[in-house]
Amino acid sequence: xxxxQLFENDSSxxxxxxxxxxxxxxxxxxxxxxxxxxxxQVIQDLGLQLTYTLExxxxxxxxxxxxxxRALSGSRIAVPKMDEIxxxxxxxxxxxxxxxxxxxxxxxxxxxxxxxxxxxxxxxGMQQVLFSGDALLIEACGRTDFQSGDAHTLYYxxxxxxxxxxxxxxxxxxxxxxxxxxxxxxxxxxxxxxxxQQTTEDEFVAIMDNLNLPYPRxxxxxxxxxxxxxxxxxNVPSEYLGPCDxxxxxxxxxxxxxxxG
Amino acid sequence: xxxxQLFENDSSxxxxxxxxxxxxxxxxxxxxxxxxxxxxQVIQDLGLQLTYTLExxxxxxxxxxxxxxRALSGSRIAVPKMDEIxxxxxxxxxxxxxxxxxxxxxxxxxxxxxxxxxxxxxxxGMQQVLFSGDALLIEACGRTDFQSGDAHTLYYxxxxxxxxxxxxxxxxxxxxxxxxxxxxxxxxxxxxxxxxQQTTEDEFVAIMDNLNLPYPRxxxxxxxxxxxxxxxxxNVPSEYLGPCDxxxxxxxxxxxxxxxG
Numbered sequence: 001x002x003x004x005q006l007f008e009n010d011s012s013x014x015x016x017x018x019x020x021x022x023x024x025x026x027x028x029x030x031x032x033x034x035x036x037x038x039x040x041q042v043i044q045d046l047g048l049q050l051t052y053t054l055e056x057x058x059x060x061x062x063x064x065x066x067x068x069x070r071a072l073s074g075s076r077i078a079v080p081k082m083d084e085i086x087x088x089x090x091x092x093x094x095x096x097x098x099x100x101x102x103x104x105x106x107x108x109x110x111x112x113x114x115x116x117x118x119x120x121x122x123x124x125g126m127q128q129v130l131f132s133g134d135a136l137l138i139e140a141c142g143r144t145d146f147q148s149g150d151a152h153t154l155y156y157x158x159x160x161x162x163x164x165x166x167x168x169x170x171x172x173x174x175x176x177x178x179x180x181x182x183x184x185x186x187x188x189x190x191x192x193x194x195x196x197q198q199t200t201e202d203e204f205v206a207i208m209d210n211l212n213l214p215y216p217r218x219x220x221x222x223x224x225x226x227x228x229x230x231x232x233x234x235n236v237p238s239e240y241l242g243p244c245d246x247x248x249x250x251x252x253x254x255x256x257x258x259x260x261g
Numbered sequence: 262x263x264x265x266q267l268f269e270n271d272s273s274x275x276x277x278x279x280x281x282x283x284x285x286x287x288x289x290x291x292x293x294x295x296x297x298x299x300x301x302q303v304i305q306d307l308g309l310q311l312t313y314t315l316e317x318x319x320x321x322x323x324x325x326x327x328x329x330x331r332a333l334s335g336s337r338i339a340v341p342k343m344d345e346i347x348x349x350x351x352x353x354x355x356x357x358x359x360x361x362x363x364x365x366x367x368x369x370x371x372x373x374x375x376x377x378x379x380x381x382x383x384x385x386g387m388q389q390v391l392f393s394g395d396a397l398l399i400e401a402c403g404r405t406d407f408q409s410g411d412a413h414t415l416y417y418x419x420x421x422x423x424x425x426x427x428x429x430x431x432x433x434x435x436x437x438x439x440x441x442x443x444x445x446x447x448x449x450x451x452x453x454x455x456x457x458q459q460t461t462e463d464e465f466v467a468i469m470d471n472l473n474l475p476y477p478r479x480x481x482x483x484x485x486x487x488x489x490x491x492x493x494x495x496n497v498p499s500e501y502l503g504p505c506d507x508x509x510x511x512x513x514x515x516x517x518x519x520x521x522g
Binding site (some may be wrong): 001003004005025125126127129178179180181182183189190202 | 262265266383385386387388390428429431437440441442443444445447448451452484
């Protein structure tokens with residue numbers, strides 16, 4: 001297997017590249033529209049073919065690169081089936097392995113940050129590897145105060161779906177804002193200030209209710225755009241138009257930019 | 262492969278269990294005398310046979326469990342060849358793979374914390390895995406102010422032997438004092454306050470020269486004891502005699518305890 005942990009600066013998103021060395025197929029987990037070309041360059045440099053993009057959830061902090069990557073490379077768009085996203089090519093769900101060449105990802109239904117969030121579990125032969133999306137972050141977790149978030153549900157997800165995994169399980173989150181790259185289930189049980197084994201559900205909900213986080217600056221266009229596989233919607237502010245630079249991704253904006261020019 | 266990250270509380274040491282599922286053979290990396298029985302219980306519960314113990318270096322903060330484990334299980338003692346430890350069964354060195362069943366560990370000569378320190382590199386099929394011993398710790402590194410430590414040498418080791426590995430390389434250290442379990446080469450490049458890419462050799466040496474760490478409380482018996490594969494030497498204080506509870510490990514102490522009783 002070939003593995004790369006790629007980073008998108010503006011939203012501090014980790015995009016994961018998983019490739020099957022035998023077939024040359026690969027998947028990008030949670031690609032960002034801003035770094036679509038960078039991701040394809042990495043894939044090309046490795047002599048691989050992008051087979052799929054795969055989402056953990058409908059992101060509010062960035063536009064997915066799924067549609068742009070499909071336009072540029074012919075990749076197929078995979079999303080959680082329960083999202084019912086019409087533009088996607090394939091739906092994934094818990095209980096059905098998602099295969100890319102000889103790589104097998106096990107989708108885990110892990111709601112709480114959003115109500116259709118999925119994480120993905122892989123066995124690398126040495127330990128389990130969890131791509132935890134926004135559900136579990138390093139010494140943190142995804143916020144639960146917008147979209148379909150619910151702190152009670154996230155508490156259940158982390159304690160039952162994640163903390164039942166072996167302590168040695170590697171955890172690769174979808175974001176980190178302090179340059180950290182990895183954690184383990186054991187480390188989060190020990191150190192996560194919101195979710196250590198001593199935190200009750202009520203305490204967790206109180207913590208999440210009092211985070212006082214700012215309104216997500218991209219949410220108003222990111223959520224509808226991501227429901228359309230990363231099409232830049234009409235209400236995208238001009239400073240975010242840069243990544244929307246191909247017609248297939250943003251036909252409306254191409255027209256609008258033309259009108260402005 | 263079966264993998265376990267085990268912890269010894271008194272010296273905050275991580276002992277790593279690596280087992281070949283095909284043959285049932287396994288190795289304990291840096292076992293501690295205090296937790297020898299615990300380690301064997303884990304191995305027995307997994308249906309494995311302890312084939313080897315393997316050391317990264319001659320520890321100053323704990324007695325190795327190597328001799329005790331050999332007495333209890335028939336395991337063989339592997340150490341860096343250049344340590345010239347007479348009681349060991351096998352010496353390892355850079356350039357010669359160390360195999361346990363189908364597991365292959367690549368010894369890396371990584372002096373600085375001690376002048377014969379070795380780390381071990383493994384390819385798990387997804388990423389490289391570095392067992393960094395005391396050379397590189399999470400946001401820290403081993404001290405260089407006793408035994409044969411040298412800060413200039415450790416700077417060279419980390420920058421040349423470790424930071425030349427891929428950023429995704431997993432790093433499992435021999436110690437952590439804050440409950441952290443894992444890091445990566447990329448994360449340490451970004452975050453290690455002593456060893457980020459911007460730290461010059463002179464700055465690093467100055468940092469190491471000014472740590473003002475306390476004298477290691479076990480060093481006076483641990484170093485000679487570990488040079489003898491973890492035999493409790495005559496000068497072990499009575500509060501540390503507990504783990505030295507079998508005749509093969511401490512014939513002198515058995516006599517002495519008898520004299521006292």
